[in-house]
Amino acid sequence: MDLETPKQGGNYFCFFQHKHKWVGLKDRHPELYERAEHEEQARYRHIAMKGRNYAWSQGESLPELIERREEIEAKHQAALERAAKRIRPNRPLLEVLSCPPPTRRRIGPQPPPVTGGAAP
Template identity: 45%
Template sequence: MPRPVRHILGLSGGKDSTALAIYMRDRVPEIEYFFCDTGAELPETYEYLSKLEVYLGKEVVRLSSDRTFDHWLKIYRGTLPSPSMRWCTKVMKIDPLEKWIGSDKAVSYVGLRADEASRKGYASLKKNILSVFPFIEDGLELHDIEAILIESGIGKPSYYDWRSRSGCYFCFYQRKSEWIGLHDNHPDLFAKSVEYEQKKGFEDTASETQYNWSQGETLSELLARRNSIRERNRERHSAHLIDILDDNQGSDDFCSACHL
């Protein structure tokens, strides 16, 4: 007898996927929730997922690569992941997910909103996985998602106080101002990010090419400019403009493929 179709929903630790989990809880009771854990998540993300599990009354399955980020960094000879080479997404998120699903037929619920329908989230090339977009189908936008979180009592993750999206603490899509936020809120993780950038511990495999997390400068250089970055960030928010010089990586569109 063939196995029944599985219904799965990937959580990123961010507001959209969390709101979708709440939205779908009673609509599809058999749904399976999963989280692709890179081992480089913010502490706030793990706390938020634990809080959500209580609300859902169901475990969020943690998926992870058989190897650590450090292992894969050595495989890629010290080349940090970047917008043009997102090896972290493939080996630490997509591969574990597709291994978990195997050959089972599955419907994957994705939290893209109606007001961002032009974005591209992860869609598997495997024919047994069908992606659906309930928020787009039902016309739910940002204000609807925020209402879902407030009404449920879950609220937003605490890292939204200084960061605009979920993801690894060293995510290369972070705004420069958010790197400053990482330094202020998690100085140990910022220091670890600097070590990766300086290839400490990877001298035996690293190439001589300099790879930076943030476009155009090292994290040490970025931190030395913290006052000017914060000032530009305040100007941007007050004028509702994107600061091209300091936030050229920083639209609200983080790596959507990372948010499985």
């Protein structure tokens, strides 16, 4: 089986895995997804606190998550687009160090101007 290494955590069955990663696992490695779903539904039910359900993803089981796949993929795509807009290109260190610091406008009351008199 040719598996790509997960980018975060190195674990396919991780509580902190993003929802879009579960959708991707189902698409690319359905056997691993089925195993995770089985673990969630059968194996861990008996150790969950009374009145609570065990789930890999907070707030919903894997089948519920997959039902929302289009919404999850759309949210993930929107997040990627927002992140791409924030990325600033790398600049050479010399350029960064030679630039004057940005001027900042002071908000609020301005201090009195400093006069050039001698100290008493």
